[in-house]
Amino acid sequence: MPNNQHSLFDPDLVAEYLQQQEVERPSDTDDIIDAIEGWTGTDTSLTERNLQQSFVSDVFSDVLGYTRPRGSAGTFELLPESLSEGGEGFPDVLLGHFEQDDGELVEDERKVVGELKDPGTDLDKVDPSRLKSPIEQAFEYAITNGLSVRWVVASNMEVVRLYHHGSIDHYEEWEIDAFLTDDGDLTETFWEFYFIMHRRYLIGDDTDSDIENLMAQNLSERLELTEDFYEFYREAVQDVYDAIITEDPDLTETGDGQLAAIQAAQTMIHRGLVICFFSDHPSGLLPDDLLKDVVETGRELPTLDDRKIYPLVQDLFRVIDTGSPDEYPYDIFGYDGGLFEPDDVLQSVHLF
Incomplete structure (x- = not known):
């Protein structure tokens, strides 16, 4: 699975959703297990063209329940490698709601x-021959197959990814090798894949599907989080601004002084946010909990001065700008990126 920064859904929402689906697990899973076993430990010289039909049949039809067209009439949900509506390119799989009558799609x-x-x-x-990645190719198909397309799937028959059509940067990913235990039983990873990718949950019937509703809930919570963050940000900047003009009241006497104080307050908050983000980054751009450690070190200094933390924080800003001795x-x-360059206002006050 991708890390939380790139996940399509909030993990807590997924966990809650999966808990609700517990009772929907099919009791007879022999056919599902048989279909999956053929794709675990994939090690073959056969190509996409050799394997595509079998993969689609086993995974999308037998496991995920998408029915294929048969004969000349009836409804189905899987249309393999059909020419896109835009007339450019052939998606390997199209999932949706289809019906044919007398051999024609109605x-x-x-x-x-x-x-x-x-x-x-x-x-x-x-891919050098196409000058685009498989993911970029899949998203082009999302554009050329009409406005009803909501989801993008990509797979190398070892992993399966699901994207929302609106974001190429966020996805859910499942390794097929993780679908079965050593004893041949279905894992929790499989059930997550099943209850997100299955026909009943991903595309539903005529109304919005369970996963579309999950996506809407996910976006709603992200919006609420964004609004909460900006409220926190505004309050934090105001607090720092108040502290600055308490230290240097002369700044309020001119418009330029007030602007400098506001900009210094924003710089202070931005620096803190960047330090926390870099400390939490998977690449370890800064040491873990760096700002917290510096603040706690300042609190423990054996001095009677109540405002003993700020000099250490100022030292930290300088070190991030120029590098540590x-x-x-x-x-x-x-990092020498400008944000941590000396700021006249922040250097002239003693905030905490």
Whole structure:
């Protein structure tokens, strides 16, 4: 699975959703297990074209319940490798609501486009022959297959990814090798895949599907989080501004002084946010809990001065700008990006 920064859904929402689906687990899973076993430990020289039909049949039809067209009449949900509505390119899989009568499609509502690649293919790597990655190719199909497309699927037959059509940066990913235990039983990873990707939950019937509703809830919570963050941000900037003009009341006597105080307050908050983000980054851009450690160190200094933390924070800002000297307790690379350059207002006051 991708890390939380790139997940399509909030993990807590997914956990709550899966708990609600517990009672929907099918009791007879023999056919599902048989279909999956053929795709665990994939190690073959056969190509996408050799394997595509079997993969679609086993995974999308037998496991996920998408029915295929048969004969000349009836409804179905899986339309393999059909020419896109835009007339450009052939998606490997189209999922949606389809109906044919007398051999002609009378309903064609495309909900999901799918791109399949050979086992071992890096889904994010640019294909020199196409000058785009498999993921970028899949998103082009989302554009050329009409406004009803909501989801994008990509797979190299070892992992399966699901994207919302509105974001190429966020996705859910499942490794097929993680679908079965050593004893051949279905894992919790599989059930997450099942209850998100299954026909009943991903595309539903005529109304919004369970996963569309989950996506709406996810976006709603992100919006609430954004609004809460900006409220916190405004309050934090105001607090720092108040502290600055308490230290230097002369700044309020001119418009330029007030503006400088506001900009200094924003700079202070931005620096704190960047330090916390870099400290929490998977690449370890700054030491873990760096700002918290510096503040706690200041609190424990044996001095009677109540405002003993600020000098250490100012030192930290300078080190992040220029890099840490040998005697500094943290090994920090100088980022020299402008944000941490000396600020006249912040250097002239003593805030805490």
